[in-house]
Amino acid sequence: MATVTLRLAPRPAHVRTARLVASAMARRSGVNEELLDDVRLAVGEACARAVRLHQRHGVDAPVILELTDGEDFTIVVTDSVADGVAGATPDRIDLVASLTGASGVVGEVLGAGTRTVGRTDDGSPAAWVATEVTEITEMGLAETPGWVESERLGLAVLAGVVDDLRVERRADGTRVHMRWPIKD
């Protein structure tokens, strides 16, 4: 088992670097060719989310990307923005939906999250995205076309392309775990 760790300054330009490294390492590790696009997308989404989060909060600490190959191929993306908006509820999701007029997308995202991840505690992507969307709305960023949509869509994409996805919220940040099989 070997781990490669990248520390990315939270700049949008570096997300592409993360994608390139992840897909190169996934290929070398023996992840099925058909899954490489999914790896690239998922890493891009997880890192883009972390970078957006760091920028919103003015956090200059690096986003940490850990890639490990062993019996399978795992990627963990860690941000260091403390959990400031805990306790989002479905009511707040509905509020956001009505604010943005895109309830179809919300429903789709929540459906995807529920389908993919069994946990219903704070590890659930649905609760996770609700929290972050609420935060963006409260910060007034929803005025910028595409902000809220990007957060929701990012989760839908993650849930859609990673079969084994786990979100770990900690006091000092969030860790997004992703895992893919390696062919024999």
Place this chain on the structure above:
Amino acid sequence: MDITLNSRDEPGYTVLEVAGEVDVYTAPTLRDRIADLLDAGQRRLVVNLTSVEFIDSTGLGVLVGSLNKARELGGSLDLVCPQERVLKLLRITGLDDVFSVYRTVDDAVVDSGTG
């Protein structure tokens, strides 16, 4: 690779050709370009994603935000996308129900009755 944007006005509609990678770094460029077209009075936009190498949720979010803005102005924003990779993303996110998606620019123009 960065992003390349080229727009051309046709009678009754405007085509925006997008090439390269649309991600958290380049999506603001796309957002601003579409906003400029709407500000300039263009109301029927066809966004051609045929030459897009990669698009993430930031890019999709910009397209949704722009679609909402176009509709508020009484306009439209349709997508052209023959690539299975991008079509899969649209299905995963449910956006295939939100956008009209066509295989070619000609299909988009004929269907929206502007050709």
